[in-house]
Amino acid sequence: MEASVQQKAYLNTAGCGIISAASLQAGADIYNAFSVNSSTRSEIWRDKEDPLYRKTLSQFLEVEEDRLAFIPNFSYAMNIVVQSLKGDEQVLLYKYDYPSITAPFIQNGFNVHFLESEQGFALSLETIEQAFIANKIDIIAIGHVQWQSGFKIELGPLSALCKKYKVRVIVDATQSLGAIPIPMQQLGIDVVIASNYKWMNSGFGNGIIYFDPSFLADYPPVITGAASLDFAGTARSYEPGD
Ligand SMILES: Cc1ncc(COP(=O)(O)O)c(C=O)c1O
Known part of the structure; x- marks a missing residue:
């Protein structure tokens, strides 16, 4: 130190x-x-070095290397994922979430539905389930640990609920990755994105994105470059270049 x-x-x-x-x-x-x-x-x-860092990181996060890509920051990655969607999905967001999670959907004219917190803090699975049913939700995008309140949503039960209703789940782990173990692969979360300058202690200009292979198959990247072609079918196809 x-x-x-x-x-x-x-x-x-x-x-x-x-x-x-x-x-x-x-x-x-x-x-x-x-x-x-x-x-x-x-x-x-x-x-x-690049292969070594990818290997080290995938071991640290306990995920297969093909499921991980490097990104410049959270908001870039959130936007490239949103661009890959079809555009007609029903999206569930938390009203007070970090704006970089919500803005890409709003800005791009998605059908957005907002969750309210209970007593200004908690988000219950019951509320989320009701919203899934009432609005026929296709995708939920949510912060793992809330930037304003510190509220942590339990990813295991959330992922199980998403599986039950066939809802894709995108998790912002910027306020947790590095501090809290996230068994993303084991839990079957579709996408995890994080900027690394907070709890990963890695400075500006780097972050990670994790994809479940079924999400990659349904939503290949539309922001592309030579590297996307070299790594088609893997998370690295979302890295257009160096
Ligand atoms: C929950 C959350 N997500 C993302 C970010 C950062 O996103 P970006 O690196 O794209 O600015 C922050 C920064 O405060 C944050 O609190």
Whole structure:
């Protein structure tokens, strides 16, 4: 840990996590090399480091590597997923969720239905189930841990409810990934997206997206590039380029 933060308790990881000295050094090393010998260094990145980081991350998150992709941030990934949808889905959102979850659906004219919290805090499965039935919901997009209240929705029961009603579930894990284990593959969650600058302590400009293969099969990417073609059928098809 940096000398300047030793003996201190840092309490604003929900705002932005503290990046470790080792990560800082690794980032500085690659960009220093990019300033003198970038093409060789970029090939080392592609051939050796990138595969290693993908493997390490998939082991840490306990998911198959094919189901994970790197993203620049949460809102970019949320938008590319929304662009891949058909457009006529009935979507359930939480009214006070982080705007980067709700705005892409609203902005793109989806049929949106809003959940209200109970006593300004909790979201019950009963309320969600009623909304599924009343509005014939196709997709729910929701924060795992709420950015304003800290309320944590239990993903196991939520995922089971979604399976029962054949509702696709997209989870924003920006306020939980790295702090709370998320057995996304085991629970059968369709999509998990997170920016990594909070509880993953990884700085700006990086995040992860997880896909269940059945979601990828139904919704292949529409924001594409050469890398999308090279990795068709896997989560990496959602990474158009470097
Ligand atoms: C719940 C939640 N999702 C996402 C984000 C960040 O999204 P982005 O990195 O796209 O700005 C935040 C940041 O405060 C957040 O609290």
